[in-house]
Amino acid sequence: MAVDELDTRILRLLLEQPRTSAREYARILGVARGTLQARLDRLEREGVITGSGVSLSPAALGHPVLAFVHIEVTQGHLDDVGEALAAVPEIIEAFSITGGGDLLTRVVARDNAHLEDVIQKVISLPGVVRTRTEVALRERVPRRLLPLVESIGRAAAGERPSTPGPRPAPGPRPASGPRPASGG
Missing domain, CATH: 1.10.10.10 (Winged helix-like DNA-binding domain superfamily/Winged helix DNA-binding domain)
Structure with a gap:
């Protein structure tokens, strides 16, 4: 659009x-x-x-621990596992992914012991083969969309982006005789 x-x-x-x-x-x-x-x-x-x-803060709701749990699923059971994950309230997002796993979830917990309980609940779901968990230490860039909206707006207006990016390749050089060989 x-x-x-x-x-x-x-x-x-x-x-x-x-x-x-x-x-x-x-x-x-x-x-x-x-x-x-x-x-x-x-x-x-x-x-x-x-x-x-409204936007809610899991940390302010008593769940300050944030983890990303990668889930490997038995072939043919992705939909079943996805439905089962929806019943776990601490899973606030889940995505089908490519790469090292089948699903990626964002999980919140009260503390590390609670996080372990949630992961054990996930591991026990039929169709789950294994999980890999990464605990977030600190949010570096909060969820945001305004920079994207502004970039799209600049593009629509025909402006150059303000973020640094690759420079365009130089155009063809005018023919002015042979170019000297460059030394390495």
Whole structure:
């Protein structure tokens, strides 16, 4: 889906000020409320906006330990294991993946002993072959989407990205005779 500069401004406001009313968003953006609502409806219909809820902190809810648990599954049992994982409340996300395992989960726990209990529960599920756990020590980049939205907005406006990236290869050199050999 292509987003334009107004879409980018709308998305930025939704991320920065999620509790503001549509009327206030329209005022801030300098657009009619109907225009704003039409844009919001399109962004929802096309799957750009997927919800409008609050963000909760597992740590503040008494589950400060975060771990990533890779799960290897018996062939043909991926769906069954995925359904069983949904019944474990400490598993807050699960993804099918490529690479060293079949599923990757984000697990929260009260402490390390609780984390071990959750992992033992996962290991005992029918179809689970083995697990590998990595405990997060500190969050370095919190979940964020605003930098991505801004990058997409710049691209839509035809601006150059502000993040460093590979430089374009130099164009062809003008023909001016043989080039000297370079020494190594």
